[in-house]
Amino acid sequence: MTRHLQHENFLEKQRQILLELGNDITRVREKNDLITLFSKRIKGLFYFTHTMITLIDVLDDTYKPFLLDHESSPIRTHPDYALLVNARFSLDEPFIKSVLETDYPVIFELEDEMAHPQSPVFLRANYDMGVKQVLMMKLMNADKPIGFIHIYSDRTDSFTQDFKDIIRRISSQLSSAVSNIIKNEDIRKKEEEKSFLLDFSNDMTSVRTKEDLAVVVRTTLRKLTPEGGYVIRKINEDDLTMSAYVYDPGTARGNPSLLKEVLSAKFPINDGLQNRVLDSYIPLLFSVSREAERGIKSKYLDLWQDMGFKTMVGIALRNGNVNIGLLWLSIDEINIPILQGICAQIAVAMNNIMANEELLRKQQEQSFLLDFSNDIAGVMAKADLETAVFKVLDRLLNTKLAMLRLIDDDGQHLSPYMFDKSLFEGLVSDFDKLSEQKITTDEHYTALVLKSSGALVLNVEEQMQTAHKQYAALWGKTGFKNMYAAVLKVGDQILGTIWMLADHLSMPLFKGICAQISTAVSNIKASEKISAYRKRLEDENDYLKEQIRTIYNFSEMIGSGKQMQQVYRLISLVAESNSTVMICGETGTGKELVARAVHNASLRKDKLMIKLNCAAMPANLIESELFGHERGAFTGAVERRIGKFELANNSTLFLDEIGEMPMEAQVKLLRVLQEREMERVGGKTTIKLDVRVIAATNRDLEEEVRAGRFRSDLFYRLNVFPIKLPPLRDRIEDIDALTEFFLSKYAKTTGRKVTRISPKVMQQLRSYLWPGNVRELEHVMERSVLLANDHTVREIYLPDDSIGSVQLSELPGNRSLEEVERTYIIEVLKRCSGKISGTGGAAExxxxxGNTLHSKIKKLQIHKADYFSN
Structure with missing residues (x-):
């Protein structure tokens, strides 16, 4: 009865304690309050040495100390106590798994646990300090374990069933208390973070320069990590490297030369560390030694090790979604919200500072370029340009013009145009010879800059290590660090290349200077061409006027015979129209002269007639000659070219030797004639045309059409108004006039006083068949004038094998030999004007x-009426 009463009293006392404990727990807000309250209340019922509560971290499957009873703990004097307080322990250990698998308290004998190699180290520390048992139970919140309560004893009889029941019954209240504490700590932590960031924001409002930013950031980060250092790196203009922007090494002391080297260096973004930070939207914590072991070779990693930094956090600095740099901070633990807040404001300030710096730089560059533009505006000579360029480079400080080369007319070579002689003076003995050399567009560095189509910078030291050492070694002797190169161009036309040596030069400023120089060079070249054209025009003016008055004047055409009168009539009929004309005739009959006569008698006479000899152009170039081409349309097309059709717009295009035109070009010519429009080779723009076409040929185009060598549709399009020129052998009546004309012409041009032609020579000229027609007659007269010994041409020089030749193809093939012989003799008598014997006679x-010829005349019944015109 007494025992039962005692038990009832105990239970009542237990209920009272639990009630009071529950009420007290609900009021707990601080960690220390909970552990103190728990120890005092429970120790009033049971014996134990100390308690501890640990929390689970679901992110890495670990648990760590949260509430510690420092005053009662017997292990506080253990050498590893400080490490254990901050340590994390794995949830995969068999020891802790057994606690997670049950909803009741679990008791462990430490002596037994010491035999298991996977037992947590804090059990070993307690065992070393005399602890024999531990009671553990998981704490739950919303059906999920959030931590554990640990109760230790240096006896083996402490944890009775009653003890276990109380722990089980108050575990839910402990869980709630722990959850409330965590929430309160989070709230307080966030309030502290807000206050911290607000103070930082207030400090940042006064930041205007990079120096201001360095002071504010250093002050703020020292509050987070008093001894740590930091560096802010910005992404460079090349978008490939990063450089130090502001920094503070903290209290660490390392190798000064290494620190200076790292701070002045450019580090590639994709180095295995920086790219990982820039790709992450949260701060990343790195172990310096682990990254070194992983093979990261960046020099700044060596600096961190030298300065004793163990862990570094990297945070990307972003303006919107654009990376502008990153922050490296030496710190052991990271507070993500605070670091993100700090970096967000640093990024804004840094972006504003750089924007202001860029704006100021651009203003200075614009002012600089405006001054240079004023200096160069009136430049029309090379010497003036050289003065202006050297003046502007003197203002840039430590920038020299290494070389300016211009592309030759062949498009394949570049010649020196301008350079600073003082730059290489005394450095290279044969520099004058070297500077005068032409180079090709295939030369390594020239090809490099031409391919870039803009500007590039070459590090001199790096280039000296390459296989292209000739120029790089020369650059190296000057002592400059970088070579800046650019293409000189105006619009789409490439003029040449320019090379400048400097340690540092703003690329936009360099490009602006090059653009101004390009314009000046283009103006100078244009001025030089205009001067050359003016001189050429002055020299040719009188000669051209004379030619227009004589050779190309319709009224000055030589010949009054019946056949030429028919030609004149046809010219008069067609001249004022826009009809296409086809001029046919043997070589040397004067087809171009007739074409010019048609043009000069037309309404287009004020425009120059454009000529193209289709037989003189290679098949692969005739299309370009006719229609022009765009730059880059084919290999060698280094600039746009205007074709003959465009040049002849609103004028006349004379296509000589049209029968020689390739079939591919015939197709395009037909389209132009039909549509009156064309496109340049490689172009996409349709060009409307108003061109009158005059074609000429010495071929039988109808036979060419039948043979498949000339398109029939093109033939019909060209053969609108045919004019057939007679051969000279069929216009004997014009030989005297032509001979007199050429005699006068070449006597005047050669300065010979030859005024007459002997009757003997005239008879020979009339008797000759002239297979080369008027052109042959002209050349014969030119030679005869040069060889004449006095005022009279007494000898004529004709090919012996051509005298008396006859075109047998013109004789009917179905006649007898006697009839053919009779016709042949009559033809020769006609050409000899009836003369039978003597020089120039038919017998010769x-x-x-002569007697034999008389006999044949009598035998064949040839009468004077047969060979003399009535």
Missing amino acids: ILGIP
């Missing part, structure tokens, strides 16, 4: 004695 031409 036929190669038979």
Whole structure:
């Protein structure tokens, strides 16, 4: 009865304690309050040495100390106590798994646990300090474990069933208390973070320069990590490297030369560390030694090790979604919200500072370029340009013009145009010879800058290590660090290349200077061409006027015979129209002269007639000659070219030797004639045309059409108004006038006083068949004038094998030999004006004695009426 009463009293006392404990727990807000309250209340019922509560971190499956009873703990004097308080322990250990698997308290004998190699180290520390048992139970919140309560004893009889029941019954209240504490700590932590960031924001409002930013950031980060250092790096203009912007090494002391080297260096973004930070939207914590072991070779990693930094956090600095740099901070633990808040404001300030710096730089550059533009505006000579360029480079400080080369007319070579002689003076003995050399567009560095189509910078030291050492070694002797190169161009036209040596030069400023120089060079070249054209025009003016008055004047065409009168009539009929004209005739009959006569008698006479000899152009170039081409349309097309059709717009285009035109070009020519429009080779713009076409040929185009060598549709399009020129052998009546004309012409041009032609020579000229027609006659007269010994041409020089030749194809093939012989003799007598014997007579031409010819005339019944015109 007494025992039962005692038990009832105990239970009542237990209920009272639990009630009081529950009420007290609900009022707990601080960690220390909870552990103190728990120890005092429970120790009033049971014996134990100390308690501890640990929390689970679900992110890495670990648990760590949260509430510690420092005053009662027997292990506070253990050498590893400080490490254990901050340590994390794995949830995968068999020891802790057994606690997670049950909803009741679990008791462990430490002596037994010491035999298990996976037992947590804090059990070993307690065992070393005399602890024999531990009671553990998981704490739950919303059906999920949030931590554990640990109760230790240096006895083996402390944890009775009653003890276990109380712990089980108050575990839910402990869980709630722990959850409330965590929430309160989070709230307080966030309030502290807000206050911290607000203070930082207030400090940042006064930041205007990079120096201001360095002071504010150093002050703020020292509050987070008093001894740590930091560096802010910005992404460079190349978008490939990063450089130090502001920094503070903290209290660490390392190698000064290494620190200076790292702070002045450019580090590639993709180095295995920086790219990982820039790709992350949260701060990343790195172990310096682990990254070194992983093979990261960046020099700044060596600096961190030298300065004793163990862990570094990297945070990307972003303006919107654009990376502008990153922050490296030496710190052991990271507070993500605070670091993100700090970096957000640093990024804004840094972006504003850089924007202001860029704006100021651009203003200075614009002012600089405006002054240079004023200096260069009136430059029209190379010497003036050289003065202006050297003046502007003197203002840039430590910038020299290494070389300016211009592309030659062949598009394949570049010649020196301008350079600073003082730059290489005394450095290279044969520099004058070297500077005068032409180079090709395939030369390594020239090809490099031409391919860039803009500007590039080459590090001299790096280039000296390459296989292209000739120029790099020369640059190295000057002592400058970088070579700046650019293409000189105006619009789409590339003029040449320019090379400048400097340690540092703003690329936009360099490009601006090059643009101004390009314009000046283009103006100078244009001025030089205009001067050359003016001189050429002055020299040719009188000659051209004379040619227009004589050779190309319709009224000055030589010949009054019946066949030429028919040609004149046709010219008069067609001249004022826009009809296409086809001029046919043997070589040397004067087809171009007739074409010019048609043009000069037309309404287009004020425009120059454009000529193209289709036989003189390679098949692969005739299309470009006719229609022009765009730059880059094919290999060698280094600039746009205007074709003959465009040049002849609103004028006349004379296509000589049209029968020689390739079939591919015939197709395009037909389209132009039909549509009156064309496109340049490689172009996409349709060009409307108003061109009158005059074609000429010495071929039988109808036969060419039948043979498949000339398109029939093009033939019909060209053969609108045919004019057939007679061969000279069919216009014997014009030989005297032509001979007199050429005699006068070449006597005047050669300065010979030859005024007459002997009757013997005239007879020979009339008797000759002239296979080369008027052109042959002209050349014969030119030679005869040069060889004449006095005022009279007494000898004529004709090919012996051509005298008396006859075109047998013109004789009917179905006649007898006697009829053919009779016709042939009559033809020769006609050409000899009836003369039978003597020089220039028919017997001489036929190669038979005069008596024999008389006999044949009598035998064949040839009468004077047969060879004399009535």
